[in-house]
Amino acid sequence: MDSGEFNKIAGAVLGAFLLFLLLGFFSEQIYGVGHDEVLAYAVEIEGAETAGAETETVDLAALVASADAAAGEKLFKQCSACHKMEEGANAVGPYLWGVVGRDIAAASGFSYSEALSSKDGVWDLEHLSAFLENPKGYAPGTKMAYGGMKKPQDRVNLIAWLNEADGSPIELAAAPAETATDAAEAAGAAAETAGEQAATAAETATEAVSEAAGAAAGAVVEAAGEAAEAVQGAAETAVAAATGAFADASAEDGAKVFNKCKACHTLEQGKNRVGPYLWGVVGRPVASAEGFSYSDALKGVGGEWTAAQLDAFLADPKGFAPGNKMSFAGVKDAEDRADLIVYLNEADGSPAPLE
Ligand code: HEC
Ligand code: HEC
DSSP, X not given: OOHHHHHHHHHHHHHHHHHHHHHHHHHHHHHXXXXXXXXXXXXXXXXXXXXXXXXXXXXXXXXXXXXOHHHHHHHGGGTTTTOOSSTTOOSSSOOOTTOTTSBTTXXXXXXXXXXXXXXXXXXXXXXXXXXXXXXHHHSTXXXXXXXXXXXXXXXXXXXXXXXXXXXXXXXXXXXXXXXXXXXXXXXXXXXXXXXXXXXXXXXXXXXXHHHHHHHHHHHHHHHHHHHHHHHHHHHHHOXXXXXXXXXHOOHXXXXXXXXXXXXXXXXXXXXXXXXXXXXXXXXXXTTOXXXXXXXXXXXXXXXXXXXXXXXXXXXXXXXXXXXXXXXOOOOOOHHHHHHHHHHHHHHTSOOOOOO
């Protein structure tokens, strides 16, 4: 072939290619939908640059006041090629049921671009409007191949419809002045209620205190005397317990110490021997094992087997409750007692806190 013919063929091929590109470009602009995802993507980036250049501020809240959801429903035709208004129904794009107020990139089962999935926040009026106006400008790299909806009122109409379509619309935008007044009113009312409540509470408290004070004063004096005595006694015997000996105590070592008790005690609930069963003894009321017949001396102790009480008893059984029938000399070593008490405490599977 001569070079003239070659040029013609080359020209025809190039022309066809250009036409193909242009068709792609125009179909994109006219329908807002690419017939081929890859091509649509490439073309969209150019479109985005022009669109991104226009920045205007729009009072969206004012537009919401005159929003027309029915008009918005018609506009949704521009989206329905890729989006369904049905929960869970992802298509080319994620389902839009409930999208207003939904977290960005949160439709379950949809695989979002990094551009959207890396965004925080919620699809509120402002974000939706910005995204729909210029998807590529709002989220560069998004795979939503849609040119954008330029008219603010169109966007607000569409958002109003998206908001209502799921049957549970959220507040898109409240007139700011109204909100402020409402808030101020509410705050005022709350303050009043709080004030009233405080006054009532104070009155009640005052009454209660003066009543209680009279009754308590006598009791306190008595109790104080007893307490002083008790403290003195406890201080002598419960040193091991009080000095935090339990922190270092070992239940394992305690199990060995318990060998000294086994002749007379079991750790099984209900199984009394010479002595009462010791299952759950830590925190148990003194002299309360069912079926065991205690001495009056032990019954007279009262209270519960706290760690400190046990420590005192085990250090010197006869001294602690003179006349009790446990014929056991006691465990003299404080560390052994602490180990033993931790062991007893844990043996029932529900240890009480030891202090
Ligand atoms: C050509 C297909 C296509 C068209 C047309 C389209 N979208 Fe999308 N849309 C997508 C894809 C794909 C995504 C996911 C984007 C991403 O992951 O980057 C998306 C994402 C979205 C999101 C984000 C949802 C979310 O869960 O975070 C919203 C909102 C949205 N589109 C609304 C619309 C609306 C409203 C229209 C119509 C005006 C529309 N889209 C038109 C494909 C489309
Ligand atoms: C020789 C038998 C004997 C030995 C050994 C013995 N105990 Fe006892 N223990 C008794 C008897 C009997 C009583 C009941 C005392 C009473 O009612 O006066 C008792 C009572 C107790 C009580 C009070 C329980 C309650 O229900 O109030 C505890 C706690 C106790 N023993 C722990 C021990 C521990 C721990 C050891 C080992 C370090 C031990 N005992 C060793 C016979 C023994």
